Amino acid sequence: xxxxxxxxxxxxxxxxxxxxxxxxxxxxxxxxxxxxxxxxxxxxxxxxxxxxxxxxxxxxxxxxxxxxxxxxxxxxx
Amino acid sequence: xxxxxxxxxxxxxxxxxxxxxxxxxxxxxxxxxxxxxxxxxxxxxxxxxxxxxxxxxxxxxxxxxxxxxxxxxxxxxxxxxxxxxxxxxxxxxxxxxxxxxxxxxxxxxxxxxxxxxxxxxxxxxxxxxxxxxxxxxxxxxxxxxxxxxxxxxxxxxxxxxxxxxxxxxxxxxxxxxxxxxxxxxxxxxxxxxxxxxxxxxxxxxxxxxxxxxxxxxxxxxxxxxxxxxxxxxxxxxxxxxxxxxxxxxxxxxxxxxxxxxxxxxxxxxxxxxxxx
Numbered sequence: 001x002x003x004x005x006x007x008x009x010x011x012x013x014x015x016x017x018x019x020x021x022x023x024x025x026x027x028x029x030x031x032x033x034x035x036x037x038x039x040x041x042x043x044x045x046x047x048x049x050x051x052x053x054x055x056x057x058x059x060x061x062x063x064x065x066x067x068x069x070x071x072x073x074x075x076x077x
Numbered sequence: 078x079x080x081x082x083x084x085x086x087x088x089x090x091x092x093x094x095x096x097x098x099x100x101x102x103x104x105x106x107x108x109x110x111x112x113x114x115x116x117x118x119x120x121x122x123x124x125x126x127x128x129x130x131x132x133x134x135x136x137x138x139x140x141x142x143x144x145x146x147x148x149x150x151x152x153x154x155x156x157x158x159x160x161x162x163x164x165x166x167x168x169x170x171x172x173x174x175x176x177x178x179x180x181x182x183x184x185x186x187x188x189x190x191x192x193x194x195x196x197x198x199x200x201x202x203x204x205x206x207x208x209x210x211x212x213x214x215x216x217x218x219x220x221x222x223x224x225x226x227x228x229x230x231x232x233x234x235x236x237x238x239x240x241x242x243x244x245x246x247x248x249x250x251x252x253x254x255x256x257x258x259x260x261x262x263x264x265x266x267x268x269x270x271x272x273x274x275x276x277x278x279x280x281x282x283x284x285x286x287x288x289x290x291x292x293x294x295x296x297x298x299x300x301x302x303x304x305x306x307x308x309x310x311x312x313x314x315x316x317x318x319x320x321x322x323x324x325x326x327x328x329x330x331x332x333x334x335x336x337x338x339x340x341x342x343x344x345x346x347x348x349x350x351x352x353x
Contacts, residue, residue, distance in 0.1 A: 041152045069140065071139060072139070072151075072152070077253075
């Protein structure tokens, strides 16, 4: 009996290949803010789907076991 | 009469290009496109791009490094209002990955253009032309403007054009090799047979390589390592700019025929002591 089934304060996600735990009520915008990422210079893919509407980040709740890929432009040829 | 009176006043003559550099209906001011990788610093990269005069600059899509993400995006350094950002799919080894990277790049919101690379082999970085054709078809259907990095094979180039690529980008020699153009015959043939612009991508090692590429009549050239790996990348960027312009002029001017016998440049008549 662990008791954790009653209420969990955190959920686990995979972000850029690594597990990351965040508070249950966080939105994508909360996560990006905590990572100090400017939404204007990144692209987020969630569970294989690209999130095109940056305005929706603030109302997009993160779900348990979400897989997020956060990418940006770097130097290349 | 002084010596100067014998001379005409100096003339300033412009040599306009009769064929503007147009890809998919968009005209570009420079035939030299440059990559943004491998520079020692962002400041050096910016100085080199400036010296190159390039308008199109390529960028890659990669994961944000979440442990040190404060200033990594190249957009913090390159103003997208001043350059045309062309994202690539470098590092993708199959069509599925290349398509995914292209979609991510488009979602960044700058344009729907992609320099499509589907690499087939780690040692040579030569393209997987089967995957390339497949990815080109899919991305064209999705509205992308595909500039396809390919080898110097005419048949693949023709098929890429048929698949809807807006430009075909044959290599001069393998990526990062600096070997210059290994097969000018193949490059000329591709240029002669295709209607879409032909932009040579990869393999240029120094300014003379770039000049020789442009002398084949191709529409443009894309390079990265040839500038970034020079001892002085900024000066090499200036050299590449001059070489691309020189090569274009030489192509338009039409070179003299090659002869395997000497032909004197000075008159053979009027020599002292001759009979007439």
